[in-house]
Amino acid sequence: MKVLFIQPFSNVTGSNHLPVGFLYISAYMLAHSKHEIKIIDLRAKRTPIESKTNEILQWKPDIVGITGLSIEWSGIKHVTKVIRELLGKNIPIVAGGAHATCFSKLVMKDTSVDYIVKNEGERTFLALVNALGKGEDVQNIKGIVYRKNGAIVDTGQCEFIEDIDEIPFPAYHLLDMEVYFDNPRFHTSMNIHNRVMPILSARGCPFQCKFCVRILGYKFRTRSAENVLAEIDWLVKTYNVRELHIEDDAFNTNMKRAKNIMQGIIDRDYHLSIILSTGIRGDLVDQELIDVFKKAGVFRIGYGVETTHPRIQNMIKKELDFDKLEKSILMANRAGISTNGFFIIGFPTETEQEMMATINYALKSKLATAVFSILKLFPGTALAEEYLTYDPDFNDDFTFSFDSPIMPNHSAISDKRLMQLRRFAFIRFYFNPSRIWRIFRTTPNKKNLITRNLNIVLSLIFKGTAKY
Numbered sequence: 001m002k003v004l005f006i007q008p009f010s011n012v013t014g015s016n017h018l019p020v021g022f023l024y025i026s027a028y029m030l031a032h033s034k035h036e037i038k039i040i041d042l043r044a045k046r047t048p049i050e051s052k053t054n055e056i057l058q059w060k061p062d063i064v065g066i067t068g069l070s071i072e073w074s075g076i077k078h079v080t081k082v083i084r085e086l087l088g089k090n091i092p093i094v095a096g097g098a099h100a101t102c103f104s105k106l107v108m109k110d111t112s113v114d115y116i117v118k119n120e121g122e123r124t125f126l127a128l129v130n131a132l133g134k135g136e137d138v139q140n141i142k143g144i145v146y147r148k149n150g151a152i153v154d155t156g157q158c159e160f161i162e163d164i165d166e167i168p169f170p171a172y173h174l175l176d177m178e179v180y181f182d183n184p185r186f187h188t189s190m191n192i193h194n195r196v197m198p199i200l201s202a203r204g205c206p207f208q209c210k211f212c213v214r215i216l217g218y219k220f221r222t223r224s225a226e227n228v229l230a231e232i233d234w235l236v237k238t239y240n241v242r243e244l245h246i247e248d249d250a251f252n253t254n255m256k257r258a259k260n261i262m263q264g265i266i267d268r269d270y271h272l273s274i275i276l277s278t279g280i281r282g283d284l285v286d287q288e289l290i291d292v293f294k295k296a297g298v299f300r301i302g303y304g305v306e307t308t309h310p311r312i313q314n315m316i317k318k319e320l321d322f323d324k325l326e327k328s329i330l331m332a333n334r335a336g337i338s339t340n341g342f343f344i345i346g347f348p349t350e351t352e353q354e355m356m357a358t359i360n361y362a363l364k365s366k367l368a369t370a371v372f373s374i375l376k377l378f379p380g381t382a383l384a385e386e387y388l389t390y391d392p393d394f395n396d397d398f399t400f401s402f403d404s405p406i407m408p409n410h411s412a413i414s415d416k417r418l419m420q421l422r423r424f425a426f427i428r429f430y431f432n433p434s435r436i437w438r439i440f441r442t443t444p445n446k447k448n449l450i451t452r453n454l455n456i457v458l459s460l461i462f463k464g465t466a467k468y
Helices: 020-032 049-059 070-087 098-102 104-110 122-134 178-182 225-239 255-268 287-296 310-316 322-334 352-364 382-387 415-430 433-442 446-462
Strands: 002-007 036-041 063-067 093-096 115-117 144-148 151-154 196-199 243-246 273-280 298-306 338-345 369-374
Touching: 002 020, 002 049, 020 036, 020 063, 020 122, 036 049, 049 070, 063 070, 063 122, 070 093, 070 098, 093 098, 093 122, 098 104, 098 115, 104 115, 104 144, 104 151, 115 122, 196 225, 225 255, 255 287, 273 287, 287 298, 287 322, 298 322, 298 352, 310 352, 322 338, 338 352, 338 415, 338 433, 352 369, 352 415, 369 415, 415 433
Parallel strands: 002 036, 002 063, 063 093, 093 115, 196 243, 243 273, 273 298, 298 338, 338 369
Antiparallel strands: 115 144, 144 151
């Protein structure tokens, strides 16, 4: 079977993040089958799908896979429409990833997608392709949604891969990597080097935060330190990588393992720059961990704070130890590591006073930077099960943006006031002389700080939204 993967882009973000999900699935399929694979990444250069039609027709795929984040929803719909018109109804179209997993009903209703692969995709997608290639029934494949006699069938939860060391490294050879090194815009614009790559050392998260989409499960499944370090060796030697962005949900859940990985990087003397971009668990940090972070090249750490009000913390089961968090931020500051806090306002029933408690905490903190987002209720999360009482029907990318209050607001204040508080938070946080100095002092790449991040902050303040 000839498999074509297509990654669309978003109208509300400038990210050109590598299609890591497709790269892992491709590597797994190449290791366990003889299927041919091609990846078209429209996100890399914001390329219209229409410019790729001749290339697609010449390759003659037997099956097409499409993925995308929720903020790429319009792209998912448009690419699906173009592919269906181009290849006809006999070529199966499969959607996967976080958006297709959470919004499976919406995807099946608003597109001509034939199958959805939910959650972890390696085994499930390979099983689906094998079955379709042989003309077999797919009803026994766990982890898919499909159409049958006009009805939508969900086969239930797939089994997650327990030993994720068995998954090959991403199939980067299927892409022109120099495109991404030209101007990388991943989770952050704080990168020092252009030769930067993402790395996932684990899957899943053991914490029970009720707002979080957990498509990779609640069990923290780790790669061995040796396996992670082998990938780093490969990235450095094959692609001359100078910077890593670690994108685990909670890299430091197992502190001993985190320290071992960092020590392995130190021992290799690669002089890498490292960002813990998606956030660590702030109350699972000690001085030894900060020390090895610094020696290994970590220059920026994200902290998932979310909310500081006790009632909201209890409601969402965040259960963060703020004394330990504050010590962690101080230790990072003393080490000269830039710190970023992720905050959320607009939780169900949250009052203005409770939101201000979170904002005031951020203002008084020693964080270098902060992001204030508006809560989104995604189907499948515990909060959505309590408060999202209907099937959502959303049509554009901005609906899913954390800059937008458009998705149903279940807080105690209006959409307008929610946006006002968010703007207030950004203004008060960044228009502070000590904060400006802390940002300047802990940001190695002064050029990016001015040309990228200043524009982002100003856009958030004056427009309420920004392209990251």
